[in-house]
Amino acid sequence: MINFNYTVWIPLIPFIIFIILGLSGHKLKAKLSGLIGTGGLGLVTLLSYFTAYKYFFTTVKVEDAYQKIEAFQVTWLQFTDKLHIDLGVLLDPISVMMLVVISTVSFMVHIYSIGYMKGEKGYERFFSFLSLFSFSMLGLVLATNIFQMYIFWELVGVSSYLLIGFYYTKPSAVAASKKAFIVTRFADMGFLIGILMLSFITGTFDFITLTDPSGSAISQGSGAAFLGLSVMTWSMIFVYMGGVGKSAMMPFHIWLPDAMEGPTPVSALIHAATMVVAGVYLVARMFPVYAISAPAALDVVAWVGALSSLFAAIVACTQNDIKRVLAYSTMSQIGYMMLALGVSGYGGHDGLGYMASMFHLFTHAMFKALLFLGAGAIIHAVHTNFMTEMGGLRKFLPVTHATFLIACLTIAGIPPFSGFFSKDEILVAAFHHNKALFAIEYIVAGLTAFYMFRLYFNIFWGKENHYHHTPHEAPAVMTIPLIILAIGSVFSGFIPFHELVTSDGKAFESHIEWTIAIPSIIIAVIGITTAWLMYKKETAIPDRVAAAFKFGYRWAYNKFYFDELYLFVTKKVIFRYISAPVAWFDRKVVDMTMNRIAEVTHHVSFRIRGFQSGQLQKYGFAFVSGAVLLALLIIYLWK
Amino acid sequence: MNSGIPLHYFLILATVMFFVGIYGFLTRRNLITILMSVELILNSVNINFLAFNRYLFPHKLEGLFFSLFVIAVAAAEAAVAIALIINIYRRFTTINVEDVHEMRY
Numbered sequence: 001m002i003n004f005n006y007t008v009w010i011p012l013i014p015f016i017i018f019i020i021l022g023l024s025g026h027k028l029k030a031k032l033s034g035l036i037g038t039g040g041l042g043l044v045t046l047l048s049y050f051t052a053y054k055y056f057f058t059t060v061k062v063e064d065a066y067q068k069i070e071a072f073q074v075t076w077l078q079f080t081d082k083l084h085i086d087l088g089v090l091l092d093p094i095s096v097m098m099l100v101v102i103s104t105v106s107f108m109v110h111i112y113s114i115g116y117m118k119g120e121k122g123y124e125r126f127f128s129f130l131s132l133f134s135f136s137m138l139g140l141v142l143a144t145n146i147f148q149m150y151i152f153w154e155l156v157g158v159s160s161y162l163l164i165g166f167y168y169t170k171p172s173a174v175a176a177s178k179k180a181f182i183v184t185r186f187a188d189m190g191f192l193i194g195i196l197m198l199s200f201i202t203g204t205f206d207f208i209t210l211t212d213p214s215g216s217a218i219s220q221g222s223g224a225a226f227l228g229l230s231v232m233t234w235s236m237i238f239v240y241m242g243g244v245g246k247s248a249m250m251p252f253h254i255w256l257p258d259a260m261e262g263p264t265p266v267s268a269l270i271h272a273a274t275m276v277v278a279g280v281y282l283v284a285r286m287f288p289v290y291a292i293s294a295p296a297a298l299d300v301v302a303w304v305g306a307l308s309s310l311f312a313a314i315v316a317c318t319q320n321d322i323k324r325v326l327a328y329s330t331m332s333q334i335g336y337m338m339l340a341l342g343v344s345g346y347g348g349h350d351g352l353g354y355m356a357s358m359f360h361l362f363t364h365a366m367f368k369a370l371l372f373l374g375a376g377a378i379i380h381a382v383h384t385n386f387m388t389e390m391g392g393l394r395k396f397l398p399v400t401h402a403t404f405l406i407a408c409l410t411i412a413g414i415p416p417f418s419g420f421f422s423k424d425e426i427l428v429a430a431f432h433h434n435k436a437l438f439a440i441e442y443i444v445a446g447l448t449a450f451y452m453f454r455l456y457f458n459i460f461w462g463k464e465n466h467y468h469h470t471p472h473e474a475p476a477v478m479t480i481p482l483i484i485l486a487i488g489s490v491f492s493g494f495i496p497f498h499e500l501v502t503s504d505g506k507a508f509e510s511h512i513e514w515t516i517a518i519p520s521i522i523i524a525v526i527g528i529t530t531a532w533l534m535y536k537k538e539t540a541i542p543d544r545v546a547a548a549f550k551f552g553y554r555w556a557y558n559k560f561y562f563d564e565l566y567l568f569v570t571k572k573v574i575f576r577y578i579s580a581p582v583a584w585f586d587r588k589v590v591d592m593t594m595n596r597i598a599e600v601t602h603h604v605s606f607r608i609r610g611f612q613s614g615q616l617q618k619y620g621f622a623f624v625s626g627a628v629l630l631a632l633l634i635i636y637l638w639k
Numbered sequence: 640m641n642s643g644i645p646l647h648y649f650l651i652l653a654t655v656m657f658f659v660g661i662y663g664f665l666t667r668r669n670l671i672t673i674l675m676s677v678e679l680i681l682n683s684v685n686i687n688f689l690a691f692n693r694y695l696f697p698h699k700l701e702g703l704f705f706s707l708f709v710i711a712v713a714a715a716e717a718a719v720a721i722a723l724i725i726n727i728y729r730r731f732t733t734i735n736v737e738d739v740h741e742m743r744y
Contacts, residue, residue, distance in 0.1 A: 609744040610744075612743055612744045613740065613743050613744075614739075614740030614741060614742050614743030615736075615737060615740055615743075616736050616739070617664075617665050617666075617736060617737075620664055620665055621665050624661055624665065
């Protein structure tokens with residue numbers, strides 16, 4: 001048994017840095033605080049890689065399967081013998097994989113931020129929040145029990161809130177951070193209900209007991225039923241609701257596009273690569289429970305994922321703010337991962353979807369972080385978010401251009417870039433499970449290629465705008481992370497995920513099914529060609545297409561009026577028919593009662609205050625009369 | 640009892656002194672006079688103590704001791720009261736009790 005005790009330092013290092021920078025950051029030089037944050041994350045990255053190496057290549061497999069290792073465990077709150085909340089570190093294939101993803105992307109984003117945030121007010125505050133986020137995210141993936149996960153789940157929510165609202169003097173950023181927090185908080189309420197129901201049924205919080213496929217927890221809870229679904233299924237649906245909120249799936253996706261108000265490195269780290277996949281990770285973590293005792297909940301997962309990815313891909317085709325396009329693309333790709341989990345079975349080759357989902361999570365983290373950081377470099381150069389104000393940038397930003405192109409090819413699924421492999425696995429898994437879901441994902445693959453290359457051609461080709469000053473390439477501290485992530489995007493497809501990260505820990509045979517892969521390449525090429533025809537040179541085609549599908553275009557451009565729907569429900573329905581009567585009751589009944597009591601007291605005391613005249617002898621007279629009166633009473637009534 | 644004066648003579652004297660004291664306490668405006676009235680009240684009580692001790696429990700001494708205590712307390716009280724009155728005079732340049740009415744609504 002290899003000793004993994006040191007892994008507890010992986011989340012603790014960022015936490016210590018957060019405390020140091022948070023308490024004394026304003027005294028340090030800005031540059032030094034950036035270096036402390038980045039250096040700490042570098043250390044975490046080294047530790048994570050070391051852990052991954054040790055876990056995947058040197059631990060002994062039991063019956064050919066990677067084991068779950070509890071590297072560290074401490075009882076935090078002991079209520080009764082059975083009910084206790086622990087904190088600890090759980091190592092299994094997905095948590096180790098997530099360690100690699102989070103630390104890599106976080107490290108890259110830290111390096112990038114040194115250049116990107118240069119000269120910004122609150123530089124050290126930014127780095128301390130980044131460290132807080134890294135701590136919470138690492139704690140989330142390493143959680144040994146669902147309650148610890150919930151605690152860190154909320155912590156990533158808080159750090160996301162703080163970072164979206166980083167420019168707190170900007171009203172739109174403040175509104176976006178509040179929106180993100182409230183929407184995810186609302187979804188987390190479902191998560192909490194799910195946790196409570198689940199722990200009530202199974203009597204445990206612990207992941208190892210909970211997800212043991214032959215354990216008692218999974219076989220329980222198939223008894224009672226509500227609306228045709230077992231209580232277990234309901235609890236898993238509620239747990240999934242938390243994942244829906246965090247991963248910006250429908251119908252809780254509305255916060256993600258607005259979250260782009262935050263600094264771009266934050267969007268890359270939190271809203272593309274790590275935090276938003278927490279929902280996927282949650283389902284993967286609970287996967288045996290979903291697959292074995294709540295298959296109906298798994299169908300919900302699949303359909304929510306499929307519809308979200310389709311919806312987001314359509315909306316992404318019409319947006320003009322490059323960060324929003326990327327946000328919708330993130331939502332669409334996470335939909336893919338959810339769908340892959342939803343169509344997966346447990347164990348062996350049935351777990352193809354599970355493996356594909358984790359694979360796609362990994363590659364997506366690389367190329368989406370790359371896209372966001374590239375977008376940051378572009379915004380840095382031209383000081384606008386709108387692609388209509390860009391064009392012809394390939395001459396000015398050669399490195400950004402090359403890496404952005406790689407990322408676009410990767411997300412479009414062109415071989416041999418990594419996105420092709422992971423997306424192909426997802427399509428195969430969907431094909432063998434449900435043809436309708438497969439068809440949706442097939443269309444989404446084409447749309448993805450189209451909107452990414454629409455973005456690409458609009459930014460780097462097309463008509464050159466008159467810029468205020470000549471755009472210049474970002475400094476090396478920003479381009480080096482781009483290059484590293486580009487290398488990751490290209491080569492991470494060759495990692496043999498089917499041997500490392502599988503639903504039951506056992507390796508299985510997997511190969512590319514060309515009957516599915518070739519059509520998916522073809523549709524990606526069609527998407528790219530369409531974008532090339534429409535946007536490479538400035539033409540009237542886009543406007544004509546928009547005019548031809550006027551109705552559909554308007555709906556997609558306005559994000560299918562989801563925000564308006566929510567506003568309608570909250571303002572016109574909830575505020576008017578629930579909040580307003582409650583407010584009336586509060587003001588007219590509760591407050592009024594209290595006010596009347598106060599008024600009566602006031603009037604009475606106003607009348608009788610004359611007694612307190614300050615005349616000593618009046619008091620004396622009252623006292624003596626009282627004494628005499630009492631004496632008389634006692635004498636004549638007592639007897 | 641061999642004394643020629645009956646008990647109720649003492650009691651009548653004490654009652655008269657008591658109510659004279661009360662009357663003075665309530666009607667005089669001068670703080671010194673009020674203090675003197677209080678002394679009258681205390682002394683009327685002393686007379687009661689002594690009279691009852693002498694007539695009801697001639698072999699005991701509690702009444703005597705009580706009146707000694709009362710005299711001692713009265714002396715202390717007079718000292719404190721006069722100190723207060725001097726301070727009041729310094730603050731308000733009067734010792735008329737009606738003019739000292741800061742502590743009111």
